[in-house]
Structures are given as structure tokens and as C-alpha cells.
Amino acid sequence: MHYEAIVIGVSTGGLDALKGFIPKLPASFALPVAIVQHRNQRSSDFLAEHLNRMSALRVVEAEDKGPMCGGYVYLAPATYHLLIEADRSFSLSVDALVNYSRPSVDVLFESAADVFRQALIGIILTGANTDGAQGAREIKARGGLVIVQDPADAEADVMPKAALAAARVDYIVTLDQLPPLLLQLAGK
């Protein structure tokens, strides 16, 4: 399978989880990555700047109507839903919260599944709510691939467990196993 994009949902414990694997991806990693990380309103640009300093890939906050390019990791801006358009650009919305969240993982995953269909990889990491479960199911329904962090490896296991209950996922991995798996999947 030739994959074209990666979407990631992460909540409680997310900063450590992202720090644990984004910096391990090489600058040559070709698939664009879009991330919804639940966070409170105040911590706006800090996360992207912080991850960017540690990583070979460029980590930025997604801009409305900006293109989704390889070599970049895009974070949903605080308080906006992040969606992907058919021309593979981003759009943002301030529609109502979904799963008590904005940005919501389900919103990103469902719009990405619409666009990339079977060429999409979705990843659910640590988190204390069930956002992302529906989105993971949607990715599977379009023939995409879903990876879930092993609940025993996650700081908060609610989100991985909810995804496992909702969708027949392809891989259950620890954070350490994630970078080599992604390199392998991206290389195919």
C-alpha cells in the first residue's frame, strides 16, 4: 500500500508522547503528519515551537488554507477544529465542540478519511477521553490503516481503549515501536 498522509490524535499525556516519537522521525520522512492534541487555551504556540526545536521534521501550527506538505508536522491550533480539504489543504472551524473538544480528533480523522481514503494512516495515542474512536472507525471504513498505542504503554488508556473497541485496528504498539513501524509503512 502506498500511504500519503498520517493523522494523529492524542490527549492527556500528549506532550511526553509526542516528544517521545516525533523527534525520532528523520528529516527525509516524506509523509505529512497532522496532529490534534487536546490542550487548554493558553498553551498556544508553545507546543509547536518546543517540538520543532527537538525534531528534524519541521513542526508548525496549521494555517487556514495552507498546503499539507511532506517534511512537516502540523498541529491543530488551540480552540480550532482542523480539517483537510480535497485539494489537501487545511481548513479550520470554530463550530461547536465535538466530544467536549475543539480541536477534536474525530473531526480531523473523518475529514482526512474522506480525502485520503485507503492512503491514510491514523494513530491514536494516550488520552483520557473517547475522542478519536469514531474517527478511527471511519478511517477503517474507507480502507485506511489504524495504529493504536498499547493501553498498557499509554499514560492514560481511555482513548486507546475506546479506539480499540470501536475499530478493528491494524497495529497495537508501544511508543518506542512507532517510529520504525512508520518508517516501514512510509517506505512501501
Place this chain on the structure above:
Amino acid sequence: MPSSSLIAPGRHGKKASGAIRGEDSERLEIDLLLSGIRDRYGYDFTHYSRASLLRRLAKARDQAKAKHFTELRDKLLDSEKSFDEFLKAMSITVTNMFRDPEFYQELRAQVVPVLKTFPFIKIWHAGCATGEEVYSMAILLHEEGFLERSQIYATDFNKQSLDMAKDAVYPIGNIDSFSEGYQESGGKRDLSYYYNYGYERVKFRDFLRNRITFSYHNLVTDGVFGEMNLICCRNVLIYFDKILQDQVLGKFEDSLRHGGFLCLGNRESLNFSAVQPMFEAVDKKQRIYRKRSVPHAL
């Protein structure tokens, strides 16, 4: 469950081709729905950002208890009442008072000193929704001492939202986050100075509302306003595609006087827009722009 083994429970992607055919016909149904609405009611959603439009359409379809978009189309074209309901569902955004407090800090620091020099100040708040950000602006102008010399035109295409904005009534449950935004934005009093409380609701005081003219205006299909000193349109353009964004930004440019200010949402910008040479950035981070007297040579 073993915690350190790669488990691949198997692939289930076989049905993809059938699903794709279904999606293409759904896309056609949506195009027909949108052109039907445009022809019958004059509301043009064809250049809205598709991804969030799709979510809203799906929600509207479910609310109308329609099985698919063609049935939704039939219902909407058949009855104005169901179209009103639809319009409501299509334009609900959720905002706050003093959303993005840093924006209001910069507005005080960089825009207010210029506005103060005018004998009369005209402000257009485009896409005011339920009014929270308009009252924020009125409070700021009051504290800076020139609300009495200002006229705010607050417009939206959702009549129900406009009515709520005109009422100036909000649930008491919202007040904590309103106050927090107000304090962080550089507010000079206690927010409670600006509202009266009763029946689990607050109502903002008339001296704020008296300086605001609420009116119906559709950014997509209606024209320009004249000689504005400031246009505030935050988190509206994100709902439009590039083509429509350009059209609307052109209307804003036409509506501003030279040296007038344009304030966009935190994640919106003039980058790559046709009107970009007509503006200089006052504050890049807070997306505050100022119209030049002569276009900037590229």
C-alpha cells in the same frame, strides 16, 4: 495483552471501491443541493470550505430526518420554514467575549491611539454571530473614552443569531469565561459593571447597545459598506474557500478608508490574497492590518 509486541489483527480494506462510487454520487447530490438553495433562496454556499460544510450538511440532514442529501434538498426547496431551520444549523459558531485576549491588548495598544484622533469612528463587525465579540468591542471603546463618538455596524446572515445579539442576553453560566477573557484582555473594571443580572441570565447595558446597529448582511451576496475606520471579521473567512475569501477581502478593502484597519482571526491572513499589496501588517501575530494610501509595489 502483551505490551511490547507488534500485533496486526488483519486488514479490512476490501470494500473501498464500492464506497468510492457511493461518495462520488454523494458529491453530486451535494452540488445539486447547493445550487438548488442558491437558485431558490439566494444563499450561496458553493464556495464554502467543503470539509466543514460537509459536517454541517450532514448534521442538517440528520436534523431534518432526511435519509440522504437529495431528500434534504426536496424538503428545503419545498418549505421556507425548513430552510430557516437549515440556515440556523449552517451558521452556528461558538465564540466568547474577548476571544483571544492578546488580540484586544494589541487593539488597545496599536489601533486605539489612531482611532482616537478621529471626530467620528465607524466600525464594521462582519459576521457578528450572537454578539459576544461586538459587546467586547463596545466595552473596549467605552474604556478608551470614545464609544460615544463611535458607530458599530454589526452584521450577520443568520437572523436568529442577530436577534440574540440584539437582545444582549446571555446565560449566567457563560460569565466566568467572559470575565476571564475581559480581565486578560486588559479590562479596567469588573465585567459586572457592564451587565444586569436576573433569572439566571445577564443583559448587557443599553449604553453599549445604543452604539451598535445590528443588521442583516450576507458577505457572499451583498455589497460594501462605506468609509469604515475599522473592520473586524474574525473566524469567518476560515469557512470560505480561497476564491470566496478573495472576493470578501476585496469588499473589505473597498469599505475601508485609507489608513483604516482590518482585523482577522488568529489563524487567518492576507497571505496569497489579491488585496495583500493594499495592506501593511500592523501586528502579524494578531492579524491586524492597515490599508495603505497607495498599493505597495511587489
